[in-house]
Amino acid sequence: MMIDRRLVEYFDWWMLALTGAAAAIGLVALYSAVHAGGGTAQAGLFTRQLVWCGAGTAVMIIAFLINFKVYEHWGHLLYFLCIGLLIAVLLFGKYVGGSKRWLVMGPVSIQPSEMVKLAVIIMLAKYYARMVRTEGLHLRELVTPVIITAVPFVLIVRQPDLGTAMVVALIAASMTLYVKIERRLLIGLIASGTLAVPVVWSFLKGYQKQRILTFLNPDRDPLGAGYHIIQSKIAIGSGMLTGKGFLKGTQNSLDFLPEQHTDFIFSVLAEEWGLVGAALVILVFMLLITWGLQIAQRSRDPFGTIMAVGITVMIAWQVFINIGMVMGLMPVVGVTLPFVSYGGSSIITMMAGVGLLLNVSMRRFMFE
Amino acid sequence: MRTYLESVDTEWFNQRLIGVLVVVLAAFTVITVRLLYLQVFEGKELRRLSEINSIRLQDIDAPRGMIYDRNGTTLVDNRPSFDAYIILKDAKPLDRTLERLAVLLNEPSEDLETTLRSSKKRGGYTPVLLREDIGRDTMAAIEVHKYELPGVIVHVSPRRHYIHGAHASHLLGYMGEISQEELQCTPYEDCKGGDYVGKFGIEKAYESYLRGMRGGRQVEVNATGQVVRVLDTVMAEPGKNIYLTIDEKLQKRTESLMQGRAGAAVAMEPDTGRILAMVSSPSFDPNLFVIGMTRDQWSELISNPFRPLENKVTQAEYPPASTYKIVTAIAGLEEKVIDAETTFHCPGFYRYGNRVYRCWKRGGHGDVSLVKALTESCDVYFYQVGEALGVDTLARYAKAFGLGVPTGISLDREAEGLIPTKEWKLKRFRAPWQGGETLSIAIGQGFNLVTPLQMASLAATVGNGGRRYKPYMIEKIQSADGLIALHNSPIEVEGIAMHTETLSLVRQALWKVVNDPKGTAWQSHINGLPFSGKTGTAQVVSMPKRSDSSSEDKEALPKDHAWFVAYAPSENPKIAISVIIEHGEHGSSAAAPVASEMIKAYLGEDYLVSASSTQTHSISISEAAGHDD
Numbered sequence: 001m002m003i004d005r006r007l008v009e010y011f012d013w014w015m016l017a018l019t020g021a022a023a024a025i026g027l028v029a030l031y032s033a034v035h036a037g038g039g040t041a042q043a044g045l046f047t048r049q050l051v052w053c054g055a056g057t058a059v060m061i062i063a064f065l066i067n068f069k070v071y072e073h074w075g076h077l078l079y080f081l082c083i084g085l086l087i088a089v090l091l092f093g094k095y096v097g098g099s100k101r102w103l104v105m106g107p108v109s110i111q112p113s114e115m116v117k118l119a120v121i122i123m124l125a126k127y128y129a130r131m132v133r134t135e136g137l138h139l140r141e142l143v144t145p146v147i148i149t150a151v152p153f154v155l156i157v158r159q160p161d162l163g164t165a166m167v168v169a170l171i172a173a174s175m176t177l178y179v180k181i182e183r184r185l186l187i188g189l190i191a192s193g194t195l196a197v198p199v200v201w202s203f204l205k206g207y208q209k210q211r212i213l214t215f216l217n218p219d220r221d222p223l224g225a226g227y228h229i230i231q232s233k234i235a236i237g238s239g240m241l242t243g244k245g246f247l248k249g250t251q252n253s254l255d256f257l258p259e260q261h262t263d264f265i266f267s268v269l270a271e272e273w274g275l276v277g278a279a280l281v282i283l284v285f286m287l288l289i290t291w292g293l294q295i296a297q298r299s300r301d302p303f304g305t306i307m308a309v310g311i312t313v314m315i316a317w318q319v320f321i322n323i324g325m326v327m328g329l330m331p332v333v334g335v336t337l338p339f340v341s342y343g344g345s346s347i348i349t350m351m352a353g354v355g356l357l358l359n360v361s362m363r364r365f366m367f368e
Numbered sequence: 369m370r371t372y373l374e375s376v377d378t379e380w381f382n383q384r385l386i387g388v389l390v391v392v393l394a395a396f397t398v399i400t401v402r403l404l405y406l407q408v409f410e411g412k413e414l415r416r417l418s419e420i421n422s423i424r425l426q427d428i429d430a431p432r433g434m435i436y437d438r439n440g441t442t443l444v445d446n447r448p449s450f451d452a453y454i455i456l457k458d459a460k461p462l463d464r465t466l467e468r469l470a471v472l473l474n475e476p477s478e479d480l481e482t483t484l485r486s487s488k489k490r491g492g493y494t495p496v497l498l499r500e501d502i503g504r505d506t507m508a509a510i511e512v513h514k515y516e517l518p519g520v521i522v523h524v525s526p527r528r529h530y531i532h533g534a535h536a537s538h539l540l541g542y543m544g545e546i547s548q549e550e551l552q553c554t555p556y557e558d559c560k561g562g563d564y565v566g567k568f569g570i571e572k573a574y575e576s577y578l579r580g581m582r583g584g585r586q587v588e589v590n591a592t593g594q595v596v597r598v599l600d601t602v603m604a605e606p607g608k609n610i611y612l613t614i615d616e617k618l619q620k621r622t623e624s625l626m627q628g629r630a631g632a633a634v635a636m637e638p639d640t641g642r643i644l645a646m647v648s649s650p651s652f653d654p655n656l657f658v659i660g661m662t663r664d665q666w667s668e669l670i671s672n673p674f675r676p677l678e679n680k681v682t683q684a685e686y687p688p689a690s691t692y693k694i695v696t697a698i699a700g701l702e703e704k705v706i707d708a709e710t711t712f713h714c715p716g717f718y719r720y721g722n723r724v725y726r727c728w729k730r731g732g733h734g735d736v737s738l739v740k741a742l743t744e745s746c747d748v749y750f751y752q753v754g755e756a757l758g759v760d761t762l763a764r765y766a767k768a769f770g771l772g773v774p775t776g777i778s779l780d781r782e783a784e785g786l787i788p789t790k791e792w793k794l795k796r797f798r799a800p801w802q803g804g805e806t807l808s809i810a811i812g813q814g815f816n817l818v819t820p821l822q823m824a825s826l827a828a829t830v831g832n833g834g835r836r837y838k839p840y841m842i843e844k845i846q847s848a849d850g851l852i853a854l855h856n857s858p859i860e861v862e863g864i865a866m867h868t869e870t871l872s873l874v875r876q877a878l879w880k881v882v883n884d885p886k887g888t889a890w891q892s893h894i895n896g897l898p899f900s901g902k903t904g905t906a907q908v909v910s911m912p913k914r915s916d917s918s919s920e921d922k923e924a925l926p927k928d929h930a931w932f933v934a935y936a937p938s939e940n941p942k943i944a945i946s947v948i949i950e951h952g953e954h955g956s957s958a959a960a961p962v963a964s965e966m967i968k969a970y971l972g973e974d975y976l977v978s979a980s981s982t983q984t985h986s987i988s989i990s991e992a993a994g995h996d997d
Contacts (some may be wrong), residue, residue: 134380178384222600223425223584230423230586237406237414250418271418275407279400286396293389297382305381309388320395327402 012295012361018288019339019354023053023347025281026340028246029269033261033342035247045261045342052344056351063355067363071356072129072303075122079148082119085112086155099159111345113164116152118352120168121175121310123148128179129303136180145176162215163333167317174313179306215331225332228264232326236270236278243274261342263334267326281340285319295361304360311353421457421493422588423599430580431526433607435540435570437616438642438843442531444540449527450507452520453495454484458593459519468516472509473499495521497562501659519593528564528571528658534651536619538679539612539779539841541569542654558582564658569679570610570842571654573778577845577853580607606848613642613843621969622647625962630950631929632680632820635966638828638935638944640858641837643777644970648680674950682782685817686948688771689904690745690955691933692812694830694874697742699765700753701870708873711735714748718807725751725807728905742877743887745903747811754810759801762809763789768864769826770836771818777839785822788815813907820946823933828944829863830878831900831935834871836863878902879938888956889932892964899941899967901934903955906948927951932959936967943970 027049034045071078085103089112093100102109124145131141149172156165181189201209210220218225235249244250249271261268270278292312299305315338322337324330336346406414417423435444452469459465463477466484470477480498487496498520502510507522514520528543544567550556555576559565565579566572583604588597622633626649635644652669661669669676678684700706716732718725727733727747733740741749754762767773772787788809790801808814821839829836838859845854878900881887888903906929930952935941945963952958 174388178388180384219600222586223602226600227423227425227586233406233410234414234418234423236403237410238418240407240411240415250421270403270407275403278403278407282396282400282403286392289392290389293385293392297385300378302381309385313388316392316395320399323399324402327399327406329398329402 006365007362010362010365012291012358015288015291015295015354015358015361018284018291019351021284022281022288022339023056025269025284026265026337026342027053029265029340030261030342032247032249032272033265033268048344049342049347052347053351055344056347059348060351060355060358063352064359064362066359068304068307068356068359069301071122072126072307075119075126079116079119079123082112082116083151083155085110086116086152088112090155090158093159099161101159101161108344111343113152113156113159113161113168114345114349115352116156117164117168117171117314118311118349118356120149120152120172121307121314124172124175125303125307125310128175128306129301132179132302132306134180136182136185137176138182139185142176142181142185145172148172161334163321163331163335166333167314167321167335170317171310171314174317175306175310178309178313215333218328218332229326229328229332232264232267233328235267236327239271239274239278241275243270243272243277246272248272262336263322263341264326265341266323266337269340282323285315285338289316289319292357295357295364298364299360300364301360304363308357308360311357314353315350417588420590422590424493424587424589426585426587426595428583428585428602428604429525430582430604431606432528432580433574433578433845433848434609436609436611437614437619438612439616440611441616443536443612443614443616445529445531446526447529448524449501450504451497451523451525452499452502452506452510453523454498455493455495455519455521455593457493457519458589459517465517465519468513469498469510469520472506472513473502474506495523501527514594521593528654530654530658532620533655534653535623536614536646537569537651537654538648538681539569539614539646540654541571541573542567542652542657543571544657567657568677569779570612573780574610574842574845577608577610581605608845608847608853610845611843613637613644613841614646615644615970618966618970619645619647621645622962622966623649623651625965626949629952629958630674630680631948631952631959632684633945633947633962633966634681634820634824635943635945635970636824636828636839638832638941639835639837641825641828641839642843642858643839643841644943645966646679646681646841648678648684650674650676652676679779680948681820682775682777682779683819685783685785685819686929686931687814687816687906688812688818688823689906689929689931690747690812691823691826691902691904691931691946692766692771692816692818693742693745693750693810694826694878694902694933695766695769695771696750696753696757696762696810697738697874697877698830698866698870699757699762701738701873702765702864702866703757703761705756706738706753708738708869711737712741712749712752714746716748718748718751720751720755720804720807723804725804738873739877739880742874742902743880743884745881745888750810751807754806755803757806757810759806759809760789760791762806763787765864766816769829770861770863771822771826772816773822775819775821775825775839777821778842783819785819786815786817812904820948823931823948824944824946827901827933827935827946828941830871830874831941831944834863834866836861875900875938882934882960883938889934889960891956892932892960894964894968897936897967897971898938899934899936899964900938901932901945901960901963903960904931904933905929905953905955906931908951927953930955930958932956932963934960934963934967936971943967 030046030049089100089103094102094104094109096102101111101113103112127144131137149169153165153168156168214220218229249268269281289312292308296305296308296312299308318335318338321330321335325332336343338350431446434442436442466480467477470480483498484496510517510520510522530540543564546556546559546563546565550565551559551561556565566575581604583602585598586600587595588599590596618635622645626633626647629649631649633647636642637644656665714727714733714736716727716730733744733746736746736749766787772785774782774784793799793801805814809816825836825839838861840856842856844852846852879898882889882893882901883898884890889901908926908928930949932955933946935944945966947959947962949958
């Protein structure tokens with residue numbers, strides 16, 4: 001295969017730069033979080049994250065070098081591989097804090113629920129690219145996408161990891177709405193969904209209701225999630241306009257924040273860098289997401305367009321849920337902040353996603 | 369591509385994209401507004417809260433479940449313990465504070481500093497434990513001076529209290545600090561390092577019921593660490609209370625009878641399996657594990673040759689000796705090897721091959737029938753029954769009675785015992801079974817090993833007419849608000865169907881053991897309260913391998929173990945007992961009197977009074993009578 005000169009010409013440097021910026025912000029925040037921990041157990045985290053960023057970049061390069069039409073063709077293989085891994089997690093996974101999310105493979109642990117998001121996006125994009133129509137999808141055409149989404153959704157709920165399962169469902173729902181559902185069907189779905197809520201609720205057991213209520217309102221759990229949210233809000237708010245300064249966060253340094261290097265990394269940032277820093281982070285993500293949508297818009301291939309939308313909404317949902325959560329707007333769920341939170345599976349998944357965006361962006365001329 | 373262009377075009381896609389963009393913009397606006405609100409509008413207040421880290425969590429300990437006997441007498445409860453903690457970030461100046469505190473605690477402040485230095489958790493706002501259980505008066509003094517003692521807090525926590533000290537300690541168990549391994553395990557998932565959990569006995573076996581659920585408080589504190597406001601509270605959920613099947617009075621009486629001896633005594637209800645008393649001697653005081661013991665106390669406990677930390681009722685294995693003849697007799701009758709009329713001649717020994725197996729009575733018993741053989745415990749009779757039965761048939765009966773099989777009582781590390789078979793020996797020693805070994809087995813020596821609980825179960829089964837019940841000691845478990853979490857009922861275990869004649873013959877003999885002047889336990893009989901039993905004298909040999917020599921090999925230096933199993937009254941028994949006294953020498957002189965006194969203590973009021981025979985046979989249990997087994 002000859003490398004087309006235009007591939008280089010069309011390379012999307014902006015997308016790359018924005019991703020790099022987000023990852024750099026993540027490393028700075030992680031340095032603070034690890035610095036505060038002080039313990040030896042934390043010391044290795046920073047180096048590990050650097051390694052993960054390197055690995056993520058490699059995956060990104062692979063993801064954009066191969067023509068995305070190849071992914072479209074072989075997408076189901078990736079999907080079944082991910083489903084297999086999810087089943088393996090339930091069977092052989094490692095228990096951490098009451099749930100099975102990790103698959104230990106030699107020196108590294110992977111979280112298949114992260115990767116399955118991309119597989120679902122590719123599968124749905126492939127299906128919708130053939131089905132899309134101006135008047136929208138019919139009910140019968142929704143059966144396949146529901147199955148594609150429901151299988152990993154159920155497997156992830158079983159771990160249990162409600163947050164990630166919710167993200168998968170939100171991505172699928174967003175993509176489906178994007179390709180349009182028939183108006184009458186849409187109204188019907190919304191109506192029956194609304195009606196179903198009280199029915200389902202009445203069938204739940206007492207403790208299940210309690211768990212959902214606590215999930216929706218962390219204040220009901222003042223010793224666990226509720227306390228974490230209070231501490232997180234104190235951390236963010238105490239940053240004020242300009243922050244307490246690099247490595248000077250106090251909430252962070254006294255272990256008041258749970259999971260300060262993963263889910264609560266934004267609180268660390270906001271405490272040390274204040275409104276200036278936090279707004280910058282939000283701006284970077286805003287640009288990244290707009291750029292992703294721009295790539296979708298420029299693509300001349302339906303699969304490329306729909307996949308680009310899927311990847312972009314994945315990033316958008318996670319940013320919104322994560323930042324919303326640490327500021328007390330959202331339920332407390334284990335959803336990472338893309339490129340910023342510590343964690344190999346998350347970084348690699350996000351980098352691969354960016355690789356696919358670059359891929360679509362670079363090959364847009366092919367259909368002109 | 370063609371179909372795509374026909375139905376939708378890029379223009380259509382781009383229109384749909386505008387919708388996505390609008391939603392994203394809306395979401396980001398929400399986030400930004402929230403950020404502004406927290407950092408600008410609430411910023412000052414939140415900065416103030418962060419500077420003194422004023423929102424903290426405090427634990428509320430759950431009181432552990434209590435333990436009662438069958439009549440509701442409290443055996444274990446909780447008492448308040450006052451523990452002094454220090455929060456380093458609040459305790460300023462630290463040395464002055466420590467000095468003042470040291471005066472109140474009446475010890476040099478250097479000791480406090482040492483404690484502080486050796487403490488693992490030294491996080492600024494995490495309270496560091498300085499002194500436990502400082503007593504109510506010291507607590508009061510600290511509270512009075514609390515403004516001179518910044519950062520010092522006294523926390524009240526419930527502490528385990530074994531009301532009667534060493535009473536029933538093997539059954540109740542003891543507690544200890546949770547180990548690193550336990551912290552990783554599921555039953556302990558809501559525990560933290562430093563928690564006390566059950567380590568032995570019921571405290572361990574029923575840990576998940578007893579523990580309860582820790583609660584907590586979200587509080588706001590001021591600059592000196594004093595609570596100014598309670599923001600939220602989650603109440604602790606107390607542990608569940610356990611009601612035992614134990615009869616506290618019988619337990620106490622048995623303990624005093626076993627005082628000063630090593631051994632075990634256990635009593636159960638024959639027709640339910642309820643344990644009435646469970647005593648292992650010597651004992652220990654579980655309170656020592658709570659308040660912490662000195663190095664000497666600990667080394668005394670673990671180096672004592674009589675193993676005070678072992679529950680001999682379930683964890684110790686002994687050869688059953690002559691008490692096993694009950695099984696041999698039943699097996700012989702059921703397999704039609706013997707009947708009531710069968711007699712063997714006992715000249716004091718039995719020749720097997722080129723070996724001579726002795727009877728304990730050198731002069732011999734003369735002509736012996738089954739009843740006489742059991743009553744006077746003739747070895748020669750049972751050698752011949754055993755020889756005719758073979759080891760595997762004997763083992764089948766022994767196991768059907770639950771010997772060499774765990775009873776399944778819910779105490780951990782229950783010993784299994786051992787009932788040998790040909791196959792077992794081949795596997796274990798790679799050697800074929802010798803015929804002479806069967807002779808030793810038939811009189812309960814050789815490889816045979818049983819626990820006192822298994823023997824009590826045997827006595828109960830014979831006493832109640834052949835039904836074997838699983839022993840249990842938990843009557844019910846109840847939550848603090850009265851909900852029943854567990855209610856045990858008798859469980860019958862599958863045994864062996866026996867002919868009525870078999871049992872009545874054996875029971876007649878066991879009655880004679882106690883109530884016939886020639887019986888081996890005649891000295892322990894109670895006027896007006898006929899009970900039945902069987903004595904045993906277990907040889908103490910260093911190696912079980914050597915036991916196929918004569919059963920009368922008394923060269924071994926340590927004295928033999930004394931056994932007695934019994935049920936009372938002889939008809940419709942209400943209690944079944946097994947007693948072993950280590951190195952007590954003779955079942956008749958050492959073990960039977962203990963059982964006799966236990967029967968009197970348990971049934972005395974009902975039976976002795978109604979029989980109006982107040983002149984009981986006075987038995988001094990410490991006095992060793994010369995009657996052999």
